[in-house]
Amino acid sequence: MATVSFWGGVGITGSSKVLIEDRGWRILLDVGLDRPQTELYHHPVRPRQGMELHDRLKVGDAPWIPRLFQGDVVLGTGLEGGSDGKTAVFISHSHVDHIGLVGWIDPRIPIYAAPETVKIREAITTLGRAAQADSSFELIFAEKVMLEGQEPQIRPMNEADPLEFGPFVVTRYRVDHDVPGASGYIVETSEGRVAYTGDIRLHGRHPEWVTTFAKQAAQSDVFVIEGTTLGRKSRDTEDPVTEEQVDKNFTNIVEHTRGLILISLRPRNIERIESFTRIAKTYGRKILWSKEFATFLGAYGLEVQRIDYSAEQLQTIRRSPEKYVIQMGPKDIPWLMDLPVGPDSLFIHSDGDPKLTSQAGQSLRVWLQRYHVGLRTLGTRGHGTPEAIHQIVEWVTPKVVYPVHTHSPELLQPDPPTMRVVPEYARRYPIR
The missing domain is CATH 3.60.15.10 (Ribonuclease Z/Hydroxyacylglutathione hydrolase-like)
Structure with missing residues (x-):
């Protein structure tokens, strides 16, 4: 049988x-x-x-x-x-x-x-x-x-x-x-x-x-x-936005944000990463990836640029923050102290780590408030x-x-x- x-x-x-x-x-x-x-x-x-x-x-x-x-x-x-x-x-x-x-x-x-x-x-x-x-x-x-x-x-x-x-x-x-x-x-x-x-x-x-x-x-x-x-029972589960709308919202953010953009993503959501990279490039921005993301994405076959937070790289970012999007994980958050952030900057949480409902997510909110950085959630369910x-x-x-x-x-x-x-x-x- x-x-x-x-x-x-x-x-x-x-x-x-x-x-x-x-x-x-x-x-x-x-x-x-x-x-x-x-x-x-x-x-x-x-x-x-x-x-x-x-x-x-x-x-x-x-x-x-x-x-x-x-x-x-x-x-x-x-x-x-x-x-x-x-x-x-x-x-x-x-x-x-x-x-x-x-x-x-x-x-x-x-x-x-x-x-x-x-x-x-x-x-x-x-x-x-x-x-x-x-x-x-x-x-x-x-x-x-x-x-x-x-x-x-x-x-x-x-x-x-x-x-x-x-x-x-x-x-x-x-x-x-x-x-x-x-x-x-x-x-x-x-x-x-x-x-x-x-x-x-x-x-x-x-x-x-x-x-x-x-x-x-x-x-x-x-x-x-x-x-x-x-x-x-939530809007997220009953009426989620489409991935197309996520792209449109990201485009709107990149177009209208004057300062540095920070972002949290899931490393295996490759299509969103590729789409965000194209959108950022259209508006004259490069996405800089943590060494963990850069290693993984490079091994997958994507061409990416890594952020190493060297003094020289930080100086370049400070001169033109409007030209960059920086992917950040939980361990990278203290670099807010050295990055050119403020009211003109924005942190985009796009289904990445840390989860905003977690203790680490609460810590992220405190850091962003301390440095006057706005927070936007931008994503959709799988x-x-x-x-x-x-x-x-x-x-x-x-x-x-x-x-x-x-x-x-x-x-x-x-x-x-x-x-x-x-x-x-x-x-x-x-x-x-």
Whole structure:
């Protein structure tokens, strides 16, 4: 019997892991870091270095899937490691809750992803090596997790090019999210079709990718969709701005700001970074990147200019602050003391670190007030609205839909004939 089971993303936002089994063969869709179930590992408490997966397994903060992880890593946990030669992993995108455990997978198990996802993972490896050579590099939490274990060998998978693995035929399609390479998968089994969205939205730059995927997934026996925004009541979740509007707002800011612009971005939101770079250049500004961002973006293949805060560079910026945009992370904030900032300057928070609701975010606000720098938020969500989620389900009209990656799966209410099932963790469900 062909079955589907869920080893993450059940009743929580993030960490989707979908296991499809058919006649002894297995396909695992995503293998990210679990959202903590036990509340044991929170900063500054972390799993022991080199034993991160072992420690998470011991307390129930990693998926108990046998014959998936390296045998020596799971020794002492009671979980069977190694490879059975009948398992493959497919990654939907490069966010830590979807790819974060990939370094622990047994190297004999093939791993597939979009070419862009492979590039991002390789760029993070380059960043990690730079951090090992220079202790002043400050990696964010997601990057530290993605560097755990061994360097994975991820195979690039072309779009709409079916791949046979045992009884399965797996096809990857582009979908829209806030990171390059975001993918949905369609898996043909001996008993029916399973479609999985990964993370998805309709208000991004490429809604047509989502409609194409939905068309290909139409009438699937099983449809697994992320539901991050279900039950979340805010303008941000119910009526988000589009990425096009984000670009327009950034253009307006650059055009009308007379002084230095500071900005916080997510490093893997490559399309926004490229767009902001083009807009800044149009108005005679260069974006200067921290060494962490510059290393990562350079390894990804972008031409970027780094800020090193040398006396010479600071003097150049002071002479013409209207010619620059400076990307800043939390550790860079004290440089406000040496930069030419004031009422004519602006700090743009574009979904980067620190989160404004965090303690570090509150500290940022105090710094900006101290130096009379205005603050603007400018961004949009990477996840579809509740309306968009229901629209995608309607387009696909599957026999059964399983909402994952959400605290409120019961709020997905599809029209007949589709039946919604709230999944239980690790329970096997028949595909037909």
